Amino acid sequence: MNLKTFILLSTIFVSANAFDFIKYSLGRISQTDPCDDFYRHACPLGEYGHLVSEAYDSLFKEVIYKQKDSSWENLEILKVLEEVHVSVFDEDMNEIIVNSFEEMCQRNAPEKANFLLRVQQVLTKSLDTTCSQYTCLLPLAKDENCTQVSEILRRRLSHRGFEPPSMFIESLKWEIEKYLKNIRAVNIILDMNLQKGVKKLNSFTEEMIAVLSDWVKKTPWANNHGVEGTIEQIANEIHLEDNFPVQLAKNIEPLFKMEKMFLKCSREFSKQEDLLCLAYVAEFNELQSTPHAIFSEFSAMYRHPSTRVSSHLYAIATNAEAEAGTLGMAGLIAGHEIAHGVIEDPKRLQLFPVFSNEAIECVQNQYNKTCREFVEEICETDEYQIDENGADMLGLQLAYQLFENTYGDKKGFEYIKIHNRSITYQQLFFYGAAFANCDGRKSVGLGTHSASNVRTNVIANHPAFKEAFQCASDSRMMSTVEKQCLVYGEKAPQTRKKFHQKNI
Ligand SMILES: *[C@@H]1O[C@H](CO)[C@@H](O)[C@H](O)[C@H]1NC(C)=O
Numbered sequence: 001m002n003l004k005t006f007i008l009l010s011t012i013f014v015s016a017n018a019f020d021f022i023k024y025s026l027g028r029i030s031q032t033d034p035c036d037d038f039y040r041h042a043c044p045l046g047e048y049g050h051l052v053s054e055a056y057d058s059l060f061k062e063v064i065y066k067q068k069d070s071s072w073e074n075l076e077i078l079k080v081l082e083e084v085h086v087s088v089f090d091e092d093m094n095e096i097i098v099n100s101f102e103e104m105c106q107r108n109a110p111e112k113a114n115f116l117l118r119v120q121q122v123l124t125k126s127l128d129t130t131c132s133q134y135t136c137l138l139p140l141a142k143d144e145n146c147t148q149v150s151e152i153l154r155r156r157l158s159h160r161g162f163e164p165p166s167m168f169i170e171s172l173k174w175e176i177e178k179y180l181k182n183i184r185a186v187n188i189i190l191d192m193n194l195q196k197g198v199k200k201l202n203s204f205t206e207e208m209i210a211v212l213s214d215w216v217k218k219t220p221w222a223n224n225h226g227v228e229g230t231i232e233q234i235a236n237e238i239h240l241e242d243n244f245p246v247q248l249a250k251n252i253e254p255l256f257k258m259e260k261m262f263l264k265c266s267r268e269f270s271k272q273e274d275l276l277c278l279a280y281v282a283e284f285n286e287l288q289s290t291p292h293a294i295f296s297e298f299s300a301m302y303r304h305p306s307t308r309v310s311s312h313l314y315a316i317a318t319n320a321e322a323e324a325g326t327l328g329m330a331g332l333i334a335g336h337e338i339a340h341g342v343i344e345d346p347k348r349l350q351l352f353p354v355f356s357n358e359a360i361e362c363v364q365n366q367y368n369k370t371c372r373e374f375v376e377e378i379c380e381t382d383e384y385q386i387d388e389n390g391a392d393m394l395g396l397q398l399a400y401q402l403f404e405n406t407y408g409d410k411k412g413f414e415y416i417k418i419h420n421r422s423i424t425y426q427q428l429f430f431y432g433a434a435f436a437n438c439d440g441r442k443s444v445g446l447g448t449h450s451a452s453n454v455r456t457n458v459i460a461n462h463p464a465f466k467e468a469f470q471c472a473s474d475s476r477m478m479s480t481v482e483k484q485c486l487v488y489g490e491k492a493p494q495t496r497k498k499f500h501q502k503n504i
């Protein structure tokens with residue numbers, strides 16, 4: 001389908017759109033002291049999972065449901081894949097092929113040559129008629145003794161045959177679902193009119209990169225090692241991936257190619273030869289290595305030079321009443337992804353020739369202290385988390401700088417009263433940061449990411465947190481902080497060269 005028609009067709013306004021996630025989440029905060037355990041103050045323990053996902057699940061499902069008649073939601077290949085009975089999954093595919101052929105031969109069906117050609121193509125992994133010795137099946141179509149020729153086919157397949165059906169069924173399903181999810185995610189943005197949020201995240205990203213560039217230039221350790229130019233260049237290459245029509249095309253094209261290939265194959269046969277055609281599509285469908293432009297699950301990623309965020313953040317940014325909350329939440333996540341580009345483990349350098357040990361030690365030390373103070377289920381601080389921890393901390397600093405630039409003297413003004421507590425814009429920024437990871441279940445670390453409560457409570461490291469909530473120095477939140485961990489900027493560490501160079 002032509003892309004323009006397609007976009008027009010799918011731009012139906014969805015009215016369930018005005019949901020302000022940040023305001024909704026503010027209504028759920030508890031009466032506890034924010035300086036005691038900020039995460040549990042903002043995100044009380046309770047009967048809910050990841051708050052962002054739960055809040056948007058049904059909204060997004062509605063949008064997807066409205067698209068149920070669209071061509072990509074009605075693929076024949078997917079219907080067939082879903083109808084294959086599980087009992088078939090582990091059957092011997094070679095036997096299935098031989099039996100189909102024998103039956104076709106006995107009917108003297110004219111398509112038996114086509115059948116043998118498809119089988120031959122799968123075995124030779126070649127779309128033309130090239131074959132050698134036992135992979136040459138096409139000539140068997142001339143043999144009229146069906147018992148004999150089926151026996152030959154069986155013998156040939158025992159040399160180099162098919163995978164069990166479960167293999168290609170599962171991989172096709174997985175592949176198709178992946179494309180569909182991406183297509184749906186783009187359609188959520190289009191149908192819900194989230195362009196305002198896209199624009200916002202784009203400008204956050206650009207502004208944060210400008211701030212970061214400026215900090216990098218003034219960073220003592222980078223200056224001492226002469227690497228500020230390299231780091232700045234990397235930072236300036238980063239941008240938010242927001243070319244949705246292109247992303248849509250990148251997912252629709254391969255999906256429809258699979259569908260066409262499948263339909264063409266099945267129409268060659270008078271009886272259903274679905275399994276052969278599925279195996280055929282699985283063999284010749286060209287896997288796209290990077291179709292994930294955007295996600296339907298709540299997430300974000302950085303793959304140089306682009307950052308990507310899920311539709312949730314665009315929806316939040318479109319509908320949040322106050323920019324401070326959007327900056328704390330969507331700004332922090334956008335900043336985190338940018339920060340991934342400029343944070344390295346000094347012991348495992350990848351892109352940069354050097355990285356500040358002191359800066360990373362400070363970050364890890366903060367995570368360790370926060371983890372020990374607030375542990376709920378499990379949390380740990382280890383070297384494999386350096387990249388994520390560093391990205392969290394720098395992302396927060398970048399987002400806060402944007403907040404400071406936007407609000408200036410108005411940061412202490414009241415935004416709203418909740419449970420007779422007056423919430424200022426500066427506080428709203430930090431609430432937004434907590435809402436990014438809100439979860440009613442006890443926090444556990446997930447691989448390279450620290451536990452949600454730790455990721456949130458490390459915000460005490462930023463001096464603005466103490467200011468926003470007027471926390472006492474001996475409060476639990478502040479007790480974990482030694483000093484602000486700055487990776488970049490004029491107050492970042494020196495990290496001088498250990499050895500003089502050859503200038504004797
Ligand atoms: C078909 O082939 C089998 C063995 O390969 C043989 O026993 C049989 O006689 C053949 N039938 C005819 C009709 O030629």
Ligand SMILES: *[C@@H]1O[C@H](CO)[C@@H](O)[C@H](O)[C@H]1NC(C)=O
Binds near residue numbers: 364
């Ligand atoms: C965390 O802190 C504890 C206690 O001070 C210390 O024993 C441990 O080595 C620290 N771990 C890391 C990874 O810094």
Ligand SMILES: *[C@@H]1O[C@H](CO)[C@@H](O)[C@H](O)[C@H]1NC(C)=O
Binds near residue numbers: 419420421
């Ligand atoms: C809310 O108001 C009540 C009654 O005026 C007061 O007792 C309570 O301390 C207030 N709570 C907060 C968090 O300010």
Ligand SMILES: [Zn+2]
Binds near residue numbers: 336337340391
């Ligand atoms: Zn990350």
